Amino acid sequence: MTPTLFEIRHSASHVLAQAVLAMFPDAKLGIGPAIDDGFYYDFDLPRTLTPDDLAELESKMASIIAEGQEFSTYTLDRSATETHLAHENQPYKLEIVNDLNLDTYSFYKNGPFVDLCRGPHVRTTADIGAIKLLRVSGAYWRGSEKNKMLQRIYGTAYHTQGELDAYLTRIEEAAKRDHRVLGKELDLFSIQDDIGPGLILWHPKGARVRSIIEDYWRNAHFRAGYDVLYTPHVGRSNLWETSGHLSFYSENMYAKMSVDDVDYYAKPMNCPFHVKIVQNRQYSYRDLPLRLAELGTVYRYERSGVLHGLMRVRGFTQDDAHIVCTPDQVESEIADVLTLCFSMLDRFGFNKVKVFLSTRPKEKYVGDLDRWATSETALKNAIESAGLPYEIDDGGGAFYGPKIDIKIEDAIGRQWQCSTVQFDFNLPERFDMTYVGPDGQRHRPYMIHRALLGSIERFFGILIEHYEGKFPTWLAPVQIKLLSVGQDVVPFSREIQRRLLEQDIRVVVDSSDEKIGYKIRQGLNERVPYLGVIGKREIEAGTISVRGRDGDLGPLNVEQVVDLIRKA
RNA sequence: GCCGAUGUAGCUCAGUCGGUAGAGCAACUGAUUCGUAAUCAGUAGGUCACCGGUUCAAUUCCGGUCAUCGGCUCCA
Numbered sequence: 255m256t257p258t259l260f261e262i263r264h265s266a267s268h269v270l271a272q273a274v275l276a277m278f279p280d281a282k283l284g285i286g287p288a289i290d291d292g293f294y295y296d297f298d299l300p301r302t303l304t305p306d307d308l309a310e311l312e313s314k315m316a317s318i319i320a321e322g323q324e325f326s327t328y329t330l331d332r333s334a335t336e337t338h339l340a341h342e343n344q345p346y347k348l349e350i351v352n353d354l355n356l357d358t359y360s361f362y363k364n365g366p367f368v369d370l371c372r373g374p375h376v377r378t379t380a381d382i383g384a385i386k387l388l389r390v391s392g393a394y395w396r397g398s399e400k401n402k403m404l405q406r407i408y409g410t411a412y413h414t415q416g417e418l419d420a421y422l423t424r425i426e427e428a429a430k431r432d433h434r435v436l437g438k439e440l441d442l443f444s445i446q447d448d449i450g451p452g453l454i455l456w457h458p459k460g461a462r463v464r465s466i467i468e469d470y471w472r473n474a475h476f477r478a479g480y481d482v483l484y485t486p487h488v489g490r491s492n493l494w495e496t497s498g499h500l501s502f503y504s505e506n507m508y509a510k511m512s513v514d515d516v517d518y519y520a521k522p523m524n525c526p527f528h529v530k531i532v533q534n535r536q537y538s539y540r541d542l543p544l545r546l547a548e549l550g551t552v553y554r555y556e557r558s559g560v561l562h563g564l565m566r567v568r569g570f571t572q573d574d575a576h577i578v579c580t581p582d583q584v585e586s587e588i589a590d591v592l593t594l595c596f597s598m599l600d601r602f603g604f605n606k607v608k609v610f611l612s613t614r615p616k617e618k619y620v621g622d623l624d625r626w627a628t629s630e631t632a633l634k635n636a637i638e639s640a641g642l643p644y645e646i647d648d649g650g651g652a653f654y655g656p657k658i659d660i661k662i663e664d665a666i667g668r669q670w671q672c673s674t675v676q677f678d679f680n681l682p683e684r685f686d687m688t689y690v691g692p693d694g695q696r697h698r699p700y701m702i703h704r705a706l707l708g709s710i711e712r713f714f715g716i717l718i719e720h721y722e723g724k725f726p727t728w729l730a731p732v733q734i735k736l737l738s739v740g741q742d743v744v745p746f747s748r749e750i751q752r753r754l755l756e757q758d759i760r761v762v763v764d765s766s767d768e769k770i771g772y773k774i775r776q777g778l779n780e781r782v783p784y785l786g787v788i789g790k791r792e793i794e795a796g797t798i799s800v801r802g803r804d805g806d807l808g809p810l811n812v813e814q815v816v817d818l819i820r821k822a
Numbered sequence: 823g824c825c826g827a828u829g830u831a832g833c834u835c836a837g838u839c840g841g842u843a844g845a846g847c848a849a850c851u852g853a854u855u856c857g858u859a860a861u862c863a864g865u866a867g868g869u870c871a872c873c874g875g876u877u878c879a880a881u882u883c884c885g886g887u888c889a890u891c892g893g894c895u896c897c898a
Contacts, residue, residue, distance in 0.1 A: 283898095285897055285898065286898085287896065287897065287898085288896090289895095289896055290896075294896090302825080302826065303826085304826095304827095305827085346898095347898070350897080350898050351898080353897095353898095354898070359898075360898085361898095369898080370898050371898055372897095372898055373898095388892095389826090389892060389893070390825095390826070390892090390893085391825065391826065391892060391893030391894070392824065392825025392826065392893065392894060393825080393893070393894045394824075394825090394894055396897075397894075397895065397896090397897085399823075399824070399894085403824060403825050403894075404825090404894095405825075405826085406825090406893070406894075408892095408893080434890095434891095438833080439833085445889095445890095447871080447888070447889055447890095451888095451889070451890090557823055557824095558823070558889090559823065559824070559825095559893085559894080560823095560894095561890090562891095737857095737858085739855085739856070739857055739858095740855045740856060740857090741855065742855080767854080767855075767856095768856085768860090768861085769854095769855090769856050769857085769858095769860085769861065770856070770857050770858055771856090771857085771858060771859060771860070771861095772859080772860055772861080773858085773859095774857095774858050774859055775858090775859035775860055776859090776860090777859090778859060779859085785858085787857070787858065789856095789857055790857095791857080799857085799858085801858070806858080
């Protein structure tokens with residue numbers, strides 16, 4: 255029987271604990287599970303670990319594995335378990351025993367090491383295969399900041415050294431795509447101390463890509479029947495009191511600013527502004543649905559330790575929209591949102607998606623059960639009629655409504671959640687939104703909050719990593735770079751540039767005094783989709799020698815280049 | 823925020839067991855006018871993140887601050 259990766263990794267974590275105990279006999283053990291791509295074990299140790307310790311632990315583990323210690327299991331009743339763990343002086347394990355509250359507990363033993371454990375394990379440590387300790391970090395006991403911080407050692411294990419090496423290579427490949435590295439290298443954006451952590455400066459090339467994304471986004475929304483809004487970055491405290499943000503979201507909001515003795519807050523969300531636009535006049539059922547979209551920049555306080563490049567920031571732009579509709583319209587509106595969503599994700603190169611439906615929380619929720627049922631059914635039907643596989647997170651919805659989250663898969667198989675479609679039963683109540691129905695009475699509309707790309711900043715980061723900086727031609731900040739061979743042809747190159755610019759082609763000229771090989775190299779490093787070499791030969795023929803990402807395309811005239819780039 | 827690591831030229835990094843620093847690339851100047859992944863030479867460029875302490879002397883040692891990086895969900 256080949257052991258599973260889970261068994262291998264879980265067993266490896268025991269071996270790690272064994273090695274740690276050999277090094278620190280007083281170590282207190284936390285938990286040591288197998289995880290998605292490896293394993294970890296948490297320890298309470300007399301001193302902090304260094305990278306050198308990892309190397310030592312790793313070789314200690316290797317020798318334990320080489321010994322081929324057999325795993326065996328036995329159970330003890332609760333009191334025997336407690337006596338044993340108290341004798342071993344393992345307070346964290348005792349806490350686990352207490353929490354699990356069982357009659358009997360199982361133990362696994364290999365060589366001198368015994369651990370309270372559910373199992374299963376491999377037959378002997380020799381079955382563990384190849385291991386590697388990756389890093390050491392702090393982790394709160396049971397994930398709570400109120401508890402003591404333990405030292406967590408992460409590692410991974412595979413059946414063979416070859417598989418382990420392949421994993422490590424994948425990590426290196428992913429590192430090469432890091433949007434923070436490429437963002438600097440390609441001069442797309444920066445984050446600077448003088449501006450503030452988590453605040454993004456979009457440089458010309460990044461801003462160009464963003465403007466293309468936004469143009470596409472706006473047009474797609476107009477075509478789908480949306481209207482576009484702009485709203486301010488700050489709003490009075492009254493607004494946030496009414497919306498409830500000051501009571502349930504204040505820890506994520508920037509501190510208030512006072513102007514003329516009135517308090518204002520930077521917006522953490524766009525919703526209240528959109529609601530106020532809707533309320534600025536009275537709508538009848540004939541006017542619905544309203545589809546109001548905004549590329550709205552919001553500011554949220556994120557704890558300093560969680561900021562990460564473009565992925566987790568303090569100021570970002572949501573591609574936000576709110577749909578206000580009647581009960582009858584809910585289902586088709588949701589279906590249309592999904593259609594727009596998938597076509598947009600597809601346009602950006604993401605065609606593998608996963609859908610997650612989150613339903614009403616068991617305890618805390620607002621809105622009557624009727625609305626929850628209607629909405630959950632609408633979400634479910636929309637997913638099913640789109641023919642998509644999905645998972646249900648029962649009780650995983652927000653307190654204000656059920657939602658769909660959509661995850662996309664990037665070029666190296668990583669998943670990212672960008673799109674979200676959420677019902678909101680809270681704000682219509684708080685703001686007392688109404689529309690006049692056919693009966694002449696006021697009715698409460700349904701409000702659907704949705705974002706397709708999520709945050710433009712984050713989505714840009716995902717795009718950079720997905721394409722490894724090699725944006726498809728329609729998104730590339732520079733679509734073609736003209737490389738002159740010698741100074742004599744610079745005027746001709748400028749003329750070609752002018753003609754391409756007239757056709758809305760994003761084109762630059764490298765007229766530097768360098769050899770053509772050097773310019774090619776530069777162009778490739780900049781990940782420009784097309785390079786056009788212009789020398790005496792081209793002047794005579796009136797062409798450009800074009801080189802695409804997949805190789806030489808030969809001599810083309812201006813019209814052919816325009817055609818090539820427009821079709822790409 | 824917490825744990826750990828890191829912060830030296832625009833970038834990537836070396837270095838100083840305490841005596842104010844160096845390379846490659848980039849930039850600039852000059853030469854070269856070149857045909858598909860790096861032409862040659864020269865010049866310039868640093869408060870060694872910031873603030874404080876110890877010391878005759880701190881980039882180096884100590885403390886603090888700021889920022890960045892890896893983690894802080896995966897339940898015996």
